[in-house]
Amino acid sequence: MxxxxxxxxxxxxxxxxxxxxxxxxxxxxxxxxxxxxxxxxxxxTPLVRARAALLPYDGVAWVSHASAARVYDLPIPTIADEHVSVPRAGLRRRHRGVRAHVGRHAATRWVKGVRVTEPLMLFVEMAGMLTLVDLVVLGDAMVRRRLFSPQELVTFCARIDHKAVSAARRGAAYVRRDVDSPMETRLRMLIVLAGLPEPQVNLTVRDERGEVVRKYDLSYPEVKVAVEFNGRVHVLVPGAWEKDLERRDAIDGSGWRLLPVISSGIHGTPEQTLIRVHRVLLARGLPGVPLHLGDEWRAHFPGHADAA
Incomplete structure (x- = not known):
């Protein structure tokens, strides 16, 4: 060539x-x-770096783990090095900046001209590199991209043999359809890991004619409570704040209680967010709400005040 x-x-x-x-x-x-x-x-780009990582392997390796996630353009935290896999240990090579894994599964597909781990196997690979919440963020995004369905993921994780399978199975159990953003996933996981009932994702409310009148990110329709993540768009886009206020007026008139949450309410003060949600759910009498919040969320949201 x-x-x-x-x-x-x-x-x-x-x-x-x-x-x-x-x-x-x-x-x-x-x-x-x-x-x-x-x-x-x-x-x-991630694709260029992935191609560079494959050069020493003369076609026997494929892009895997974090590098594959970056090629798919999926939301993962910063992870050092490029990652490739080979079918057996003897094919690994030592190269600075590249981590070689043994992937005996060889479950791959071609993306943008590069051989990469296929999506279901990639989720399992990443279970060994990500925290629970980051793994569910990844899974929700993969479902949103139609790379697989939640049920396909659960079924795959139930039968696969892999060193990270326990973490993969736990993460797969939390992956849902119709999640619009990573921050919505984080908000849902904060709520669930505190022991509160899991909210419904992206509920569509229709009027008597069947017309869609509003959608809620996370909601408890039994008691008309909605929890929503509000990003910077509400501040930066002209008119967005006014429209949001009009929407809240309509919600109040229908008996719904809207609890908006911003980024700092997840990363900075998650306990205050949980207390707000907990109090409203108790006040509205949602079945299954515990009298006291659980503590499992603390290990996954280390930005909370108690971490100091």
């Missing part, structure tokens, strides 16, 4: 193509991974 510096290449490939070592260190090229380069005009 002709040498194309717009895609990742190894040092020896460039030298064989007539590019000097001095030129590789110059402004025409940039380092992707140790020993791997690309033209300086190429943007270092």
């Amino acid at each position: 002709a040498f194309d510096p717009r895609t990742p290449f190894q040092r020896r490939t460039a030298i064989d193509a007539g590019v000097s070592a001095k030129a590789l260190r110059g402004p025409r090229f940039r380092l992707v991974l140790p020993g791997t380069y690309v033209a300086a005009t190429t943007i270092l």
Whole structure:
């Protein structure tokens, strides 16, 4: 194949193509991974880095774990290094910046011209790298992208043999359809891990003619309580705040109680958020609400005041 510096290449490939070592260190090229380069005009996307990580493996490896999640453009926290998998341990190679795993399953598909772990197996792989809440955020996003359904995920995790299967099964049990954003997942998990009944996701309310009048992120329709995450759009988009106030007036007129939650109510003061939700659910008589909040949420939301 002709040498194309717009895609990742190894040092020896460039030298064989007539590019000097001095030129590789110059402004025409940039380092992707140790020993791997690309033209300086190429943007270092997750796909470019994944291709660079695969170069030493001559087609026997595939992109997996965090690198695969980044290629799929899924929401995960920052995780160091690129990650690839090979079918047996003897095929692993030592390369700085790349972690090689043994993936005997070889459950893969092609995405954007790169071989990557298929979605169900990727969820299990990530169960060994993520916290419970981050794993459910990932699962909800994968369902939203129609990579699999919640039931397909539960069934797959029930039969797979993998070192992270216990964490995968627990996370899969919390994955839901119709979740609009990672922050909605985090809010739902905060509520559930505190021992409160699980709210319904994305309830659609219709009028007597069947017309949709409103939707609620998280709700308890039995007692007409809705808990919603309000992002920065309510502040930054002109007119959004006014429309939100009009919507709240309509909700109040229908007997619903709306509990808005912002980012700091999840990351900074989650206990205050839980107390608000708990008090309203108790006051409205929702069955199954405990008299006292549980403590399991504290391990998953370390930004709370008690962490200090």
